[in-house]
Amino acid sequence: MNKWLDKDEQFVWHPFTQMFNAPQPLEIIKAEGSVLYDAQGKSYLDCNSSWWVNVHGHGNKHLREAINRQFEKVDHVIFAGATHHRAIELAERLVGLLPQSLEKVFFSDDGSAAVEVAMKMAFQYWFNRNITKKRIVALDGAYHGDTFGAMAVGQRGYFNEPFEHFFFDVDYLPFPMEENQAEIIKRADELFKTNEIAALIVEPLVQGSAGMRMYEAAFLDELMRLARKFDVIVIFDEVMTAWGRTGKYFAMDHCVEKPDIVCLSKGLTGGVLPLGLTVASREVYNAFLSPDKTKALLHGHSFTGNPLACAAACASLDLFELPETWERIESISKQHSLFREHIEGETLVKEIRQLGTILAIEINTGEGNTYFSEIRDVAYTFFLENGLLLRPLGNVLFLNPPYSTSDAQLQMMYDVLSEFICSLKKE
Numbered sequence: 001m002n003k004w005l006d007k008d009e010q011f012v013w014h015p016f017t018q019m020f021n022a023p024q025p026l027e028i029i030k031a032e033g034s035v036l037y038d039a040q041g042k043s044y045l046d047c048n049s050s051w052w053v054n055v056h057g058h059g060n061k062h063l064r065e066a067i068n069r070q071f072e073k074v075d076h077v078i079f080a081g082a083t084h085h086r087a088i089e090l091a092e093r094l095v096g097l098l099p100q101s102l103e104k105v106f107f108s109d110d111g112s113a114a115v116e117v118a119m120k121m122a123f124q125y126w127f128n129r130n131i132t133k134k135r136i137v138a139l140d141g142a143y144h145g146d147t148f149g150a151m152a153v154g155q156r157g158y159f160n161e162p163f164e165h166f167f168f169d170v171d172y173l174p175f176p177m178e179e180n181q182a183e184i185i186k187r188a189d190e191l192f193k194t195n196e197i198a199a200l201i202v203e204p205l206v207q208g209s210a211g212m213r214m215y216e217a218a219f220l221d222e223l224m225r226l227a228r229k230f231d232v233i234v235i236f237d238e239v240m241t242a243w244g245r246t247g248k249y250f251a252m253d254h255c256v257e258k259p260d261i262v263c264l265s266k267g268l269t270g271g272v273l274p275l276g277l278t279v280a281s282r283e284v285y286n287a288f289l290s291p292d293k294t295k296a297l298l299h300g301h302s303f304t305g306n307p308l309a310c311a312a313a314c315a316s317l318d319l320f321e322l323p324e325t326w327e328r329i330e331s332i333s334k335q336h337s338l339f340r341e342h343i344e345g346e347t348l349v350k351e352i353r354q355l356g357t358i359l360a361i362e363i364n365t366g367e368g369n370t371y372f373s374e375i376r377d378v379a380y381t382f383f384l385e386n387g388l389l390l391r392p393l394g395n396v397l398f399l400n401p402p403y404s405t406s407d408a409q410l411q412m413m414y415d416v417l418s419e420f421i422c423s424l425k426k427e
């Protein structure tokens with residue numbers, strides 16, 4: 001018996017896992033570039049960047065050195081009443097990368113917290129100005145995190161049913177498709193017109209957890225223009241879509257209109273340390289300035305602005321300044337689209353979607369996309385056996401690999417995916 005896995009079973013409670021009958025987890029003892037190694041010496045390609053975070057690959061030397069250097073200077077310090085150089089550097093560089101209107105950076109620890117902060121900013125913005133706007137609009141199928149506020153604006157269902165009675169009211173717009181856009185705009189117009197809507201929150205262009213569902217920038221622009229017209233704060237949850245994932249630095253770079261608040265996390269530190277950021281416009285920020293202390297944003301976490309995480313994030317920005325990084329992003333995007341053409345028309349493929357380095361293949365199961373659909377487990381096991389760590393979302397198989405992934409490694413991902421789709425046909 002393996003003592004580590006025995007102890008794991010004895011002491012550890014894993015996320016998103018039914019511990020009653022969960023298969024043994026992978027025991028990962030080494031991570032290098034786009035490859036993970038288990039204790040038996042088997043290797044796996046990290047097809048989903050270790051839960052969508054690891055953008056530059058594992059063990060990146062530049063990130064490691066930046067974290068080590070920072071540890072020798074300041075490992076951690078309170079971020080209220082004190083500051084440090086890496087947080088300042090990160091905020092300045094990020095504001096330089098974001099659209100001009102986004103100017104003030106608030107630090108937290110993960111994507112869910114970044115979303116909570118964004119919503120608190122939006123609601124308190126109106127509160128501080130003595131204007132009654134207490135409702136929020138989100139999209140069907142949204143995922144914004146697992147804390148209460150983030151759950152409340154997300155898709156309701158079996159994931160959060162036990163907590164639903166605590167959730168605040170949210171108005172949902174249908175997920176935008178070609179045929180329903182006019183209807184959505186009409187519905188949004190009716191909602192915004194009530195003058196009760198504080199904010200609109202969306203995952204721009206790609207809904208991650210819903211199965212990498214994609215929609216058009218032009219539609220989002222139209223929705224944002226409508227929000228502008230009725231003074232509705234627009235929040236972009238770019239926790240997943242930032243850092244080159246969509247082919248551009250941020251998903252908002254595909255849009256003409258820009259949000260008032262953006263949430264960032266996941267690949268922010270290159271995916272090696274937890275950090276969340278909520279960046280707001282000066283207009284939002286200004287509503288908190290007052291001689292009255294209670295008008296401040298009274299929110300903060302113990303690890304707010306952690307210097308090691310900030311150092312990693314600055315180092316990750318360095319890597320994004322290298323042309324090589326963008327060449328890899330472009331190359332992965334291009335190869336994804338070639339593979340897409342290759343398997344388009346396969347009878348078992350219901351739809352194949354791609355934006356930048358994200359490729360999603362929806363398998364026809366006849367029952368729609370549900371997280372627990374059986375094909376998920378069959379596929380997951382098949383991929384592990386064939387050297388891929390690829391966690392499907394229900395019947396959606398997807399790749400969002402680290403940018404360190406070589407052409408040969410990408411080809412292996414495509415080959416195993418093709419093989420899996422072929423194996424389904426034989427059944």
Ligand SMILES: *Cc1c(COP(=O)(O)O)cnc(C)c1O
Nearest residue numbers: 110111112143144145208239240
């Ligand atoms: C992952 C994710 C979150 C939550 O981030 P955590 O760091 O897991 O809390 C929020 N929004 C989106 C779009 C995400 O993909």
